């Protein structure tokens with residue numbers, strides 16, 4: 001059995017994919033800058049070694065699949081992977097991002113068996129990522145209008161679909177539009193977290209400029225702030241306010257609901273402060 005390389009294998013989706021593949025007895029290798037051998041998107045010289053003996057790759061770009069240069073890097077990586085004998089590539093992308101479309105095309109033209117997992121905003125941004133601190137502080141400021149709705153997706157669903165695509169031929173050539181089962185405004189999502197956590201947390205809609213200045217005040221590096229504000233400028237206009245059928249189509253079951261995510265995350269104590 002060949003090895004599956006899981007890029008970003010310590011991140012929100014990658015970690016879950018590694019766990020699931022290990023449970024299935026699939027040999028895995030994690031691709032991040034701190035692994036041995038390292039894999040670093042910013043240094044193409046690190047790409048060949050982790051591909052040794054690899055038949056399938058879960059491709060997740062860092063920091064964001066839509067940033068300038070991402071599509072070129074994914075194209076070069078996919079070409080290298082195919083040249084070294086990789087047959088299957090499964091790419092995590094984002095909904096509504098022009099840059100993400102270019103990354104998807106790079107994968108589709110690689111000659112590999114491809115699957116695209118096109119993701120909504122992950123629920124786990126609230127407990128495993130940049131929304132955790134604001135949740136703990138009791139106020140989430142974000143540049144989404146009060147009536148803008150998002151179909152938050154659970155990272156467990158993304159991992160289930162990615163693992164299916166990595167291990168089952170039926171998903172070759174499929175593009176899965178991955179959303180949760182419900183549209184929620186940011187205020188509703190924060191209210192569900194507050195209810196599950198049992199303490200007051202409020203949502204504060206702010207301008208993009210105000211959001212950027214809050215991030216800078218909180219010592220977020222300037223280039224990361226620019227990346228976030230570029231992405232949010234593009235996608236927070238209602239274009240993603242519709243439900244996709246990716247989970248149902250890939251797995252034959254509905255996606256997990258945000259309320260289940262909130263209840264389970266609260267039970268871990270992560271939002272207790």
Ligand SMILES: NC(=O)c1ccc[n+]([C@@H]2O[C@H](COP(=O)([O-])OP(=O)(O)OC[C@H]3O[C@@H](n4cnc5c(N)ncnc54)[C@H](OP(=O)(O)O)[C@@H]3O)[C@@H](O)[C@H]2O)c1
Pocket residue numbers: 007008009010011012013014031032033034039040041042060061062063064065066092093094095119120121122125129
């Ligand atoms: N978060 C969302 O809501 C969302 C929605 C749609 C699409 N996406 C896409 O998902 C991808 C991952 O984003 P995420 O925010 O969810 O992050 P994440 O996967 O939770 O974490 C980032 C992962 O990338 C690794 N990494 C860091 N620097 C790297 C580098 N220079 N080269 C290679 N790997 C590196 C990290 O390793 P260490 O643990 O060693 O730092 C970690 O495993 C992005 O392409 C994004 O566009 C995210």
